[in-house]
Amino acid sequence: MPDLLDEAAVAGRLKELPGWSLDGREIRREFEAPSFAAGIELVVAVAADAEEANHHPDIDVRWTKVTFTLSTHSEGGLTHLDFDAARRIDGLAVEHGAR
Template sequence: MARRLSDNEIGRHLTRLSGWTRDGDSLRRTVEARDFPTAIAIVDDVAAEAEKMNHHPDIDIRWRTLHFTLSTHSEGGITELDIQLAAFIDETAAAGG
């Protein structure tokens, strides 16, 4: 089971994550893909990794704009699982799906 991170731990992780912000007990990031098919490819890659991790993000798709929200609901906040998935999303978004 994942442990909820402290405010200091979250702050340290956020300095290493690209474009992520804290919103209460969640992490949020918006990704702009070059086109709709690329946006869907990013979502497909994130979905596959989320299944492996058994840790699923909230994703809002608006044409080529993706809004990701990460939180570990069972722990009531942000855990290392959210940090790991955020880093994967960063890599996937940088690679363009």
């Protein structure tokens, strides 16, 4: 299993991911999609990526706003898996026109 990151490592990795914020033992980011359908397409793309990586975000959809929350539940906090997933989510959001 991946190792938990300490506070300094989490802070350093967050600096590399604009828009993501720390919320307790999770990182979170909200995206604004150009439409509800585009937001759902983003969710589908992230779901496919998550299945491939076997690391799944919590996802909340509110009309055109899509929020992704990441933590490594099995470890009780943040690991490199969460930051890797956040980076991939950022790329998918760009591809789907979300900001």
